[in-house]
Amino acid sequence: MKTLSLSILILSFCTITLHSQINDSWVSISEGIKYQFIGTYDKAQLNEITTTELNDFSKIGVEYPKAQYNVNLYRVMYSSVIPEFENRPTVAYGLIAVPVGLTGTIPVVSYQHGTLFSRNAVPSYPDSSMETKLEIAGFSGQGYILVAADYFGKGLSKEFDSFLAKASTQQACLDMYLASKYVCDDLKIKQGQLFLSGWSQGGWCTLVFLNKLESVGIPVTAAGVMSAPTDVFMLINRWLHNPQPVDAPYLNGEIAILVYAYEEYYKVPGLAASVLRPEYLQVSKDFYQNKITYEELYNKVPSKLSEYLRADYINNNSTGEDRFSLLLQQNQSYRWRSITPLQTYYGEIDEAVCEYIATLMVGYQKIMGGAEVTAIDAGSKADHHGTFAFAIPKQKVWFDSFLAK
Secondary structure (H helix, E strand, C coil): CCCCCHHHCCCCCCCCCCCCCCCCCCEEEECCEEEEEEEEECHHHHHHHHHHHHHHHCCCCCCCCCCCCCEEEEEEEEEEEEHHHCCEEEEEEEEEEEECCCCCEEEEEEEECCCCCCCCCCCCCHHHCHHHHHHHHHCHHHCCEEEEECCCCCCCCCCCCCCCCHHHHHHHHHHHHHHHHHHHHHCCCEEEEEEEEEECHHHHHHHHHHHHHHHHCCCCCEEEEECCCCCHHHHHHHHHHCCCCCCCCCHHHHHHHHHHHHHHHCCCCCCHHHCECHHHHHHHHHHHCCCCCHHHHHCCCCCCHHHHECHHHHHHHHHCCCHHHHHHHHCCCCCCCCCCCEEEEECCCCCCCCHHHHCHHHHHHHHHCCCCEEEEECCCCCCHHHHHHHHHHHHHHHHHCCCCC
């Protein structure tokens, strides 16, 4: 039986409980928008997250500043629509984290979370997500409001996972941000400048969300992404045709979620069957539908993609003409002329997203005459987790430089 290394687990389990008791009652503030107070992380807890828990999450060895504020946490329920399903109404969820005791206008970071192999390791359940806790500590504990969507199909959402489906991702994030403004108004909190941050899948989500915000005229002061898979068609080709020793064994789980999400959201029956070997179809679908855990999937399918995917797909996908490849290209995240300053972080030993993919925005924006994009090397010891851990305090300092004086 294969051994599943702890390093491949995308989700992390919390060792801290919320300081305050959860209030199960929802406050209704507008048609389709409700929120509930779910607790407080005090400064001691936030400092524990950025020391002891961070050391369990990554060995990158980065220091975080001490927390300046306690943070109140609110789960948000909001109405949205699914563009791929002719704008069918749905209910989505997310998190707002607010520094306690700040007055005046408070800047906002919209954070887009990374790939989850569990339904519930989402921002609106922060105790189940080390990624979310680190964002709360790194931003809200330092004086920023944090807003984070769970996305369609994660957390309490009744939908199937919308993994890397562009329009649904944009809609879920936009409507969560708009809902957060109503919640903050009800809490007598004044939102200020908007910043974006995202890691891994969330880096891709951040870019497509930025594209949406620019298209509807909502100003974003600056954005930062970490290990962003900007072009998943290109990334999958790198995994298949130029594999490297550093490549993660969990890439099979990424593809399982992706191919079934596209089959569902783009209504392409048989899409998964055109990519995955037939003996792995049912177990992969069960994983996508949260009927089994990733550990169960890992023990039933090959970790080598060449053994998990169909030979005819592997042999022909590089032309980009098969249905799956066309959808991947349709869902790239970087090909527009952006007006927003961006930092993109990459790790030299990142097992999921290589430097070239993570930095595609740099050359593209330069050619297009767009806003400046700066690529930042997280170092020779930065794997996927390490790149994220390295970037957060540096993003915060960079965001600070844009704040209105």
